[in-house]
Amino acid sequence: MPWPKLWSSSTKDEGASPETIATKANRTWESTTAIVSEAAGSVQRNTAEAVPAQFKAFTQPETIVAAVVLSATSFGLYRFYRSYLRRIPQAINISPGYLGRRSLVGQVTSVGDGDNFRMYHTPGGRLAGWGWLPWRRVPTEKKALKDQTIHVRLAGIDAPEMAHFGRPSQPYAQEALDWLTAYLVGRRVRTYVYKADQYSRVVGTVYVWKKLWRRDVGLQMLKAGYATIYEAKTGVEFGRAKEERYRRAEWWAKVRRKGMWAGKQPDYESPREYKNRHGVGAPKEETKQ
Known part of the structure; x- marks a missing residue:
């Protein structure tokens, strides 16, 4: 035509x-x-003539809508899994989107020093089967834990330094390590992550359940007198509105002569002063699990 x-x-x-x-x-x-x-x-x-009869059902509006709904649901479940149920093996694997916005649940496997520890990430906690499903158990062997734990540095506090690389330990360093070990190892904790440091650790505020109460680990350590406020010119992270509470806890421990304040000497040296005097730049010695 x-x-x-x-x-x-x-x-x-x-x-x-x-x-x-x-x-x-x-x-x-x-x-x-x-x-x-x-x-x-x-x-x-x-x-219409070209499509075989057995395939005509796939061109019906109901079939198309069902396919779209199924695809959207599958994509949503995948996003939920990646955001909330995917296990993070190490601190270097934490997405920048977590920092300052999300928290991580896990079980503490070891304490390396008075202010840092390692935890095995258990996303979803007990609701996701951790601790009671046979295939969701936290390993206990060192070989199984290698490269599978997140190294956490407690935000806002500084514990006495242990003996490393020929340097002597500070007074009460061992007591601080023992306190944190007894307080955390084997327990489930929730860590609110703020930033990563130069030692492949994540800095965060850590909470643990003690009986019916959720305890801020850093705050409790200050109250016990086995840590001081972390002092630095820049880069200090306390979390949301926690600095004042932390400083009050340190003051309270000093007044009550708790922990290392019980035998404080005139020549007392804070962990920050100790590190500056010795030029400490390498990460503290700690266990590898």
């Missing part, structure tokens, strides 16, 4: 009246519409 002639090459139309031009345009539009309708009908008939 020939295409309608939209414009005439003859010069006799140049002087035509507006009514004549409108009439021609209307006829052209009607002709074009008829051609398009005929073509669309032909395509629809050919498509």
Whole structure:
């Protein structure tokens, strides 16, 4: 079928009246519409004839809607798994999107020093089967824990330094290590992560359940007198509105002569002063699990 002639090459139309031009345009539009309708009908008939009967169900609106809903649900479940149920093996694997926004649940496997420890990430906690499903157990062997734990540095506090690399330990360093070990090892904790440091650790506020109460581990260590406020010119992280509480806890421990404040000497040296004097730049010695 020939295409309608939209414009005439003859010069006799140049002087035509507006009514004549409108009439021609209307006829052209009607002709074009008829051609398009005929073509669309032909395509629809050919498509219907080309699709086998057994596949016609897949072209029904109900089938298409169900497929879209199923795809959206599967994608949503996958996103939920990656965000909340995927296990993170080490601190270096924590996504930047977690920092300052999310928390991690896990079981403490070891304490390396008075202010840091390692935990095995158990996403979802007991609700996700950790601790009671046979395939969701926290390993206990060193070989199984290798490269599978998150190294956590307690935010806002500093414990006395242990003896490392030929340097002597500070007074009460062993007591601080023993206190944190007894307080955390084998227990489930929740860590609110703020940032990663240069030693492949994540800095965060840590909570543990003691009987019916959730305890801030850093705050409790300050109250016990086995840690001081972390003092540095820059980069100190306390979490949300915790600095004042931490400073009050340190003051309270000093007044009550708790922990290392019980036998404080005139030549007392804080952990920060000790590290500055010895030029400590390497990470503290700690267990590898």
